[in-house]
Amino acid sequence: MRAACADPADAIRLLLSLTTWTPTAQPSTAPVGAAIATLVSAMGQTLRRCALVSLANACAEYEPSSYDDALTVRAQVAQAFDTEILAAADAYQDATYQALRALRTAVIIDITTRGAQLAALVTVTTPAPDSVLPMAYRLYGDATRADDLIGRADPVHPSFMPTSFEALQS
Structure with a gap:
């Protein structure tokens, strides 16, 4: 999706909405129903995390227009990462938790550094x-x-x- 956007701001806007997507599993009484629900949940988790990685790349390409713009984007991106970091921690996925925290830190530092040089x-x-x-x-x-x-x-x-x-x- 990021590659289809000419403007990194559009990519950020679209990817932020994907980071909150959760698929809905159809309830089933069949024996395979629980396995299907687990698969659907794992698919949603994987797609959200892929969207976060792509969001980090879009943020690296993004040029904020002002200090305030950088602060707004930084807050939105931090919230998106925090939600998924918490989900990884709750699921005891330590490696994913550490990787998402490291990526979040890098993105936040980058946006903050570039935004600090801009006029308010x-x-x-x-x-x-x-x-x-x-x-x-x-x-x-x-x-x-x-x-x-x-x-x-x-x-x-x-x-x-x-x-x-x-x-x-x-």
Whole structure:
């Protein structure tokens, strides 16, 4: 799935949903029913763990747009890993537990390190709608950063920026 996504952010979003997937086994009174339920459970566990490995690779390719973005992704990824790490511990799967913890640590350190170098988001408020070019120059001293403001504020038209939106601090 990760290879089918052109943007690592899309891969992270899709893989995060796969890390919580649990298959449902159909109840059966047949003698083989318990074996089928065990197989279905093991399949779900394996697919979740494969999604976590792929998620770690997607995080390595991901470029956060701001410090806040890195924090958000880090929290989501940590939660996904924590859930499966706890499941491995509850099932007494020590090697899997250790491997998932090591992978989680590497991913969290990587995202934290790269995110720490980025600017934080601040809320920009203006008394009236303004054009993006003078706003970019006032905020950054550089009118060429107008595209970033447009992307973050999503105005109806660049000549009428909203009176309140999130922008990079520097």
